[in-house]
Each structure stands twice: as structure tokens, then as C-alpha cells.
Amino acid sequence: MNGLERWDIILRFIDGPLASRGDLVLLGPAIHVGANPGPDGLRLEGYRGLDDRQAVFTAYNGASVSVAPIGKLQVRVSPHEHVNWNEVQPIRGAVYLSNGDAIHLGPPGRGGTCIFVRAQRVGEWQRGAITSGGPGGNTGDPSKSRPSQVKQIKVNRGIPVWLIPTMMGMLFFTTMTVGILAFAILYDPPKPLGPSVAGQEFFDVHTQLDEYLATEVNAVKIDGSEFKGVEAAFEIFLMRDNAKAAGWSKLEDDQKLWDKTLLDWVKRSVGAHAKAYRFWRRLDEVAASYAHVLRVLRKNDLPDVLAAIPYQESGYQGLTKGNLVCASGWWQFLPEIANQAEIPIRDCRIRGRPDVWNPDKAPPIGVIKNAIYINRGTKNLGCLIEKCEVDQRAELDASTDGAAKLLKKAFMDADLRSSGSVVQMVIASHNAGYDNSPYTPGNKKNAYNLKWSYTNWRTKVRGGQARNADFIGANLTCTVRPSSEEGYDPNARCNSDASLGFETQHYVHMIIAQHILAACFYGLNYANTEEFQPYAELVTGGYCESFNIPTRDELKKHGG
Numbered sequence: 001m002n003g004l005e006r007w008d009i010i011l012r013f014i015d016g017p018l019a020s021r022g023d024l025v026l027l028g029p030a031i032h033v034g035a036n037p038g039p040d041g042l043r044l045e046g047y048r049g050l051d052d053r054q055a056v057f058t059a060y061n062g063a064s065v066s067v068a069p070i071g072k073l074q075v076r077v078s079p080h081e082h083v084n085w086n087e088v089q090p091i092r093g094a095v096y097l098s099n100g101d102a103i104h105l106g107p108p109g110r111g112g113t114c115i116f117v118r119a120q121r122v123g124e125w126q127r128g129a130i131t132s133g134g135p136g137g138n139t140g141d142p143s144k145s146r147p148s149q150v151k152q153i154k155v156n157r158g159i160p161v162w163l164i165p166t167m168m169g170m171l172f173f174t175t176m177t178v179g180i181l182a183f184a185i186l187y188d189p190p191k192p193l194g195p196s197v198a199g200q201e202f203f204d205v206h207t208q209l210d211e212y213l214a215t216e217v218n219a220v221k222i223d224g225s226e227f228k229g230v231e232a233a234f235e236i237f238l239m240r241d242n243a244k245a246a247g248w249s250k251l252e253d254d255q256k257l258w259d260k261t262l263l264d265w266v267k268r269s270v271g272a273h274a275k276a277y278r279f280w281r282r283l284d285e286v287a288a289s290y291a292h293v294l295r296v297l298r299k300n301d302l303p304d305v306l307a308a309i310p311y312q313e314s315g316y317q318g319l320t321k322g323n324l325v326c327a328s329g330w331w332q333f334l335p336e337i338a339n340q341a342e343i344p345i346r347d348c349r350i351r352g353r354p355d356v357w358n359p360d361k362a363p364p365i366g367v368i369k370n371a372i373y374i375n376r377g378t379k380n381l382g383c384l385i386e387k388c389e390v391d392q393r394a395e396l397d398a399s400t401d402g403a404a405k406l407l408k409k410a411f412m413d414a415d416l417r418s419s420g421s422v423v424q425m426v427i428a429s430h431n432a433g434y435d436n437s438p439y440t441p442g443n444k445k446n447a448y449n450l451k452w453s454y455t456n457w458r459t460k461v462r463g464g465q466a467r468n469a470d471f472i473g474a475n476l477t478c479t480v481r482p483s484s485e486e487g488y489d490p491n492a493r494c495n496s497d498a499s500l501g502f503e504t505q506h507y508v509h510m511i512i513a514q515h516i517l518a519a520c521f522y523g524l525n526y527a528n529t530e531e532f533q534p535y536a537e538l539v540t541g542g543y544c545e546s547f548n549i550p551t552r553d554e555l556k557k558h559g560g
Contacts, residue, residue: 007059010117014081014102017046023117028059033105034070036228048253049110052232053541055103058094065119067103068094070541074111076104081113110253193226194548195558199276201315203510205431205490205503206324210481212272213506217479220271227267229546231255233516234263236543237305238423242469245417251469259421261473262509269513277558279514280550283521286316289330290518291531293400298531300404302411303423308515309403309430312507318394326373326383329393331403331430334367335359335385338393340439341402347389348373357385361439365446368489403430410434413451415458420469424508425450428472428500431507448491448501457499472508475500520544525552 007028013019024042032041034054044050055075059065069075069091076088077095081102088104097103097116104113203212235252243252251257273279283290293307310316313332327334336359338345348357350373357373364370373384392398410429416422429450437443437452445452454471462468475498482492482502490503498505523535523544538544 007061007065007119007121009057009059009065009119011042011057011103011114012117013112013114016044016112018044018112018114025120026057028057028119031057031059032070033057036232044105044112047106047110047112049106050112051541052228052543053545054105054111059119061119065097065116066094067091067097067116071537073541074105074107076108078102078104081115085113192546192548193229193271193274195277195280195550196275197277198559199273199278201276201278201282202312202514203272205312205507209503209506212510213480216272217268220268222264222267222271226546227270229543230267230270230516231263232543232546233519234258234266234512236538237303237515237519238512241303241423242420245411245422246420246467247418248420248467251420257420257469259424259470259473261470261476262424262512263473265473265476265506265509266512266516269510270516273510273513274517274547277550277555279517280521281555281559282311282315283518284525284552284555286311287522287526287529287532289316289396290522291526291529292396294531296400296404297407300408302404302407303426304519305423305512305515306407306427308511308518309427310400311514311518312511313430318396318399324374324381324383325367325371326385328391330396330399331393333393333399333402334363335373335388336361336363336439337406337433338391338399338402340436341399341406343398343402344390344392345388348391349386349388351384351386362436362446363433365444365448366491406430406434410450415455415466416451418466419454419458419471420467421471424472424512425454427508427511428504432501432504453499461497461499472500472505476505478502478505516543517547517549520547520549524549 009026009028009031010023011026012023013021018024026042027040032038032053033044033056034041034052035044035047035050036052037043038053041053044054051070051073053070054073055067055069057065057067067075067077074090076085076090077097078085078088079098079101083102085104085108099116099118101116102113103116105111200208203209203216239252239258243249290307290311293310294304297304297306310330310332313327314330316330318330325334329338333341333343335345335348339359339361346358348359350357353372368374368381369376375382375384407426407430410416410426411422413422413434416425419425432453433446433449435446435449435451437445437449440446447453447456454468457471457475458464458468461474468474477498478492478494482489482494489501491501493499493501519535519538520543522529522532523537523539526532527536527539539549
């Protein structure tokens, strides 16, 4: 008999938006709850600090109702609600519940608390009447019961007791069948983001950004449910660190405070990268190097998302040379910036010059126009450095240690930290430069450097306010490559009030997107690697469930 029954559970929230809803009936046997648990779950909208799927309740019979956390997320259980949740340890697995138990979902001080009222069967017979299993039904405990709000249907007045329930059942079955068939015919479910074409490994900001803007942007529709995972990842890899750095706790959970324009562009970039088998194969090939960069970043207390910078810069290829401005190596450092980062580089030969050249510690303002190692012919723009006797930009250890030094200078900048957008500004600083003024005669400021472009914009546009969580998005004004009679200009703004050059504008969102997907790939395929172990929980019960992440075996079937 029990195998034919379905058990539901009744919860009552005692705080937050759902507290006014009274008893909530959740359809068993398994119910996911969280910020975005899916169509069959309980969505806890308006509760802070919750993952998309925070916990799961199961009710396979009325005597064994349980709650369990998803992965390592926080769930606490107490015999009553009058408890200091800071003193209650999170549960590590399924815990069976008794009527009246209190459950706190999320960390103390955030999340929400509910009471497990009871479990119930659907369609119980009670003294010749069929009563609803909805809120307010008989709990079996008079002290906890409320009058039912559902009227009884009498079945014993001169007609067979089986007739009415049989007719109702047939009508219900027919209606449901027609509805399911219509839904199946008309509904076109969103396809999870994942590989579908050969695609590109990454979009080079010099040579492929036109194609990205012209084709990929228009092809990616970002309003579907398949992009919900990007929002959760945006919080994990950006907004938590931004909120902590700014001392602005509300920033982490309140999406109204986020950089919505940047988030939309991250979604476009995720959609563009996720469909390319070459992108996923490249991640597989560079796993060891990616892990090394994560190790160095964490040693320096820097955000994980910065590990995607060398992916965007070189595809994690140490011998890659920049064909325009003489940037080179894993992180594509200009010669002068490598010098700032204490990466050895000296005794360079420049084509057409007899003398040996050693880089200063600051590139000239407007590198393409003013650096002696750039060929400025509009048809033949490129690097004139033939070789350097010493150049460790191609060595992963030296270049990553140097990158961490420079990135940390930007990450610890007090003005950038208070903005609420320090993580994305640190990413931008790798492209635009953070601050070269200490290395120039008279400490001359470069207005293109991130420190000063932000300072000037904050003063001019925002009246000096300290919190500007949308700085990148507010200055993302170029949706096509700006034309120039003088050739390629990475500093074109497309708007007189914009404070970021064209190249920097479209640099940040691609790096964020690449790391969001990389974390999922490595969490699925390299969970035993120490640096990737924290990502494993994102694959089961985390944002990665929104994506169709390929396994290494699947990549091999597609030419990998």
C-alpha cells in the first residue's frame, strides 16, 4: 500500500518573505529548496546567503522525513526555534525530522528558518469524506491543528461511495493527459550551455574581437533560464570578494547593487565560449599550468578568477609572442611591465637599430604611437624586437610570481577596494595598466591607467562618491570596433564620457566567463587535484549544474 502513496511535507517559515504565507505544502517525495531550486522546488526568493539549491527534504513515508544539505552548504536543525543558530553545528548528511523541529537554511544571520509541521498522504479517507491534504488539515495533534480551509465532499448520500471519487479521478487523469501532451508539443526547453561546435579556443583582443562583437554577441540570448548559473558564479567569484574588500556586506547578495551591464556581457561570453569544443580541450591541455597559477594567487590572497588572465592573454602558452606591441609570454607582458614585475628581461635587439636596448620601467603613454619597438605603419603594425638575450616572460614560475606582485598592488588600492568592484578593476588593470606614475620622470600620471581612469571618472561623473560597483559596465560603451584613420587604437572610447579604452572594455567579461567555465570543467574532471578540489562541490549542487560540462572522454570523441 505504501508504495502507491505519495507523502508531502508541510513547512512554516518564521522569518523572511514567506513568514506571511502560513503553512506551505510541498509535494514529495523529494523537494529541493534554495534561491533557484528548479520548477519542482521551493524558491526562497528574498533570503540572503542561499545557494540555488541549498537543501533537499525527502518524505517517502510519514515516519521517515529527512533534510540534507546539498554538498557542503549550511543547514542546521534544532528541536525548537528558540535557539542561537551560531551555537548549532551544520549537519553533514541527512537528518530525520520530528514534528515541530526547526531548520535554519544558510549561515547564521542570513538565510531563513522554518518549522517542520508534519508529513501527510495525498487523498486520505477520513470518516466517509475526502479531505484536502493542504495547510490546516488534521495534524493528528489537537494542540497543533487548525480548522481545515477545504470543504468536505460527502460520499454516502444515496449513491455508491466509489462513484464520485472515480469520476473525479477520470476527469483529473484526462485533463492531466491532455495538458501534458500539449505541453510536450508546444514547449521548447532551453538547452543547457555546453559544447556544440568546434569553435575557438579564445577571442584574441587584437585580432578576433571584431568577430566576437559582430557574430557571437548577436547569437547569444541571455534571458533564458540556462544563464541562471552565471549569476550564482558571478557572486562566488566576484561579489563575495568585492563585498569583503569594500566592507559592504549587502553587496554580496543584493543583485540590485551589482554591475548589471557587466553581468550581461559575462553571460554573452559564457555562451560564446561554452559552445566551443576547442575551448574545453584547451582547458584540459593546460590543467597543470592553471593549477600552478591558482596556487600562486591563493598564496598571495588574490581572487581565483584572475587565473583566467593568462588564458585570455596567451591561451596558457608560454612562448606566445604579441604580434602588435611586443607583449610576450604566459601573461603577455610588455617589456617595461615585465621590468616592473621584476621578471628578468634585458639586452634586446630591435630591427634596424645597431645598439642593444634595455626596457625602462614604464612604457610610453600611447605605446603603439610612441614605443621605439613598434612598427607604426597602418598596414604593417607590429613588433620590431627580434630577440632578448634574457627574457623570462616565457617561464611560468617567474612570470606568474611577477604577475601576482602587480595584481596585488591594484587589489590593495584603497580607492579600488572601497568601490565595490575591485575584482573586475584588477582584471582591467592587467590590460590598461594599474599605475605607471612611480616609474616615470616627475611621477607623470597616465590617464589610461586604471587607477587614474577610475579616479577621474569617479570625480567627473559620480561626484567623488566612494562606492561604484558598476564602474566597468558604466564604461562599456563600444559594441563595435571603433574606426580610426590611424589604424588600430585600443584606447578608443566610443563615448566622450567613457573612461576605458575599447580593448579594456571587452577584456574583463571574457576573462570572468572563462574562469566560470574553467572552474566547472576542473571540478568535474580534476577533482583529485588539490587546487581544483574546492570546485568539485560546484559541480554537484552548485551553479555548474546549469551547464553541460563535457568530460575528458567526451572531448576525445570530438577530436580531442
